[in-house]
Amino acid sequence: MGMVAEPKVGLPATATARAHPNLALVKYWGRRDPALNLPANGSISLNLSGAVTTTTVAFDRTQVADKVAINGKLADDVAQRRVTAHLDQVRALAHFTYRATVVSDNSFPTSAGVASSSSAFAALTRAAVAAAGLELSLRELSILARKGSGSAARSIPDGFVEWLPGRDDESSYAFSLAPCDHWDLHVVTVAWPLGPKAVSSLAGHDAASTSPFYEARLASLPRTLDRVREAITQRDLGALGMVVEREAMSLHAVAMTSYLADRPWMSGVTYFAPETTRMIHTVQEWREGGLEVYFTLDAGPSIHLLCAACDVAQVMRAVQESVDPGAASILVSRAGRGAWLVNGTGGAGGPAGEQSLDVAVG
Ligand code: DP6
Numbered sequence: 001m002g003m004v005a006e007p008k009v010g011l012p013a014t015a016t017a018r019a020h021p022n023l024a025l026v027k028y029w030g031r032r033d034p035a036l037n038l039p040a041n042g043s044i045s046l047n048l049s050g051a052v053t054t055t056t057v058a059f060d061r062t063q064v065a066d067k068v069a070i071n072g073k074l075a076d077d078v079a080q081r082r083v084t085a086h087l088d089q090v091r092a093l094a095h096f097t098y099r100a101t102v103v104s105d106n107s108f109p110t111s112a113g114v115a116s117s118s119s120a121f122a123a124l125t126r127a128a129v130a131a132a133g134l135e136l137s138l139r140e141l142s143i144l145a146r147k148g149s150g151s152a153a154r155s156i157p158d159g160f161v162e163w164l165p166g167r168d169d170e171s172s173y174a175f176s177l178a179p180c181d182h183w184d185l186h187v188v189t190v191a192w193p194l195g196p197k198a199v200s201s202l203a204g205h206d207a208a209s210t211s212p213f214y215e216a217r218l219a220s221l222p223r224t225l226d227r228v229r230e231a232i233t234q235r236d237l238g239a240l241g242m243v244v245e246r247e248a249m250s251l252h253a254v255a256m257t258s259y260l261a262d263r264p265w266m267s268g269v270t271y272f273a274p275e276t277t278r279m280i281h282t283v284q285e286w287r288e289g290g291l292e293v294y295f296t297l298d299a300g301p302s303i304h305l306l307c308a309a310c311d312v313a314q315v316m317r318a319v320q321e322s323v324d325p326g327a328a329s330i331l332v333s334r335a336g337r338g339a340w341l342v343n344g345t346g347g348a349g350g351p352a353g354e355q356s357l358d359v360a361v362g
Pocket of ligand 1: 043
């Protein structure tokens with residue numbers, strides 16, 4: 001990757017970074033290379049300004065293992081291993097083996113229906129790289145984030161973002177198509193706390209190619225990407241909306257007809273809940289009544305509503321009338337910036353944040 005790999009004087013060090021989760025308008029679904037997280041297709045997203053993950057990484061030469069706390073609790077084994085594997089990549093680049101303490105907190109509930117792995121691995125990448133004293137370009141940061149979670153590649157650059165599928169490790173990265181203030185498109189996310197999904201997006205990605213509709217979806221995507229890119233450039237919600245809705249439905253058509261080898265009792269993966277289906281019909285009714293609002297869906301029951309800034313208040317009123325406010329969480333966003341450092345001391349040493357790390361990790 002041509003990265004600068006000399007540890008700076010003063011290591012180990014601490015750095016804190018923040019990142020927004022992102023919402024795909026054209027979705028990543030299926031992996032060409034599971035080891036490198038190379039996607040089967042290109043995708044386009046915007047960072048969700050209404051939600052943020054804050055992560056502090058502190059490398060310490062006296063520590064014998066990585067310690068990871070997420071939302072105030074020690075991480076479970078799966079999350080711990082995933083974070084350690086990601087830190088191993090950073091340690092290899094920095095040519096050291098120091099273990100780290102990682103403290104990560106989301107401003108939004110896990111049940112908020114946004115892909116927290118995108119903001120988690122973008123913030124972790126930004127913080128760990130700074131704490132290790134490495135200086136990477138945005139492209140190199142995006143490549144590194146991608147290896148932690150595919151969608152995290154898109155939370156590195158600003159605003160509206162495209163992730164190139166690439167041919168290999170170095171050519172699969174995300175870049176900014178347009179800055180945050182290019183377009184005040186709004187996203188109202190409606191999520192129901194229905195507990196963890198039965199089939200992870202990882203399992204969904206890896207089963208996707210078993211669907212008879214997978215190749216058809218991939219064949220349609222170059223045109224979809226062109227149309228979405230063009231609609232963003234033109235700030236044309238009418239041109240964007242239906243393309244984005246059909247694109248989300250095509251992901252679900254593939255998921256619902258995917259064969260899960262380890263779950264022979266399932267005919268496919270249905271990520272919708274009854275609430276999701278009801279909301280899809282409701283959005284179509286609103287649109288028929290003249291309210292310009294479109295939906296998109298990820299691998300879960302939540303629904304994201306796209307609308308113009310001038311319609312946000314009306315969309316919020318309509319949502320509050322049609323969902324039980326006690327049963328759903330609602331988040332409003334517009335395009336947000338890419339992952340950023342908060343108080344990086346990378347390379348300079350320094351104890352910033354150590355006290356809170358001790359408290360949080362226990
Ligand atoms: C449906 O990148 O979140 O949200 O590698 O398991 O973290 P992991 O997968 P992830 O998959 C995202 C799937 C999606 C579509 C998208 O965001 O493009």
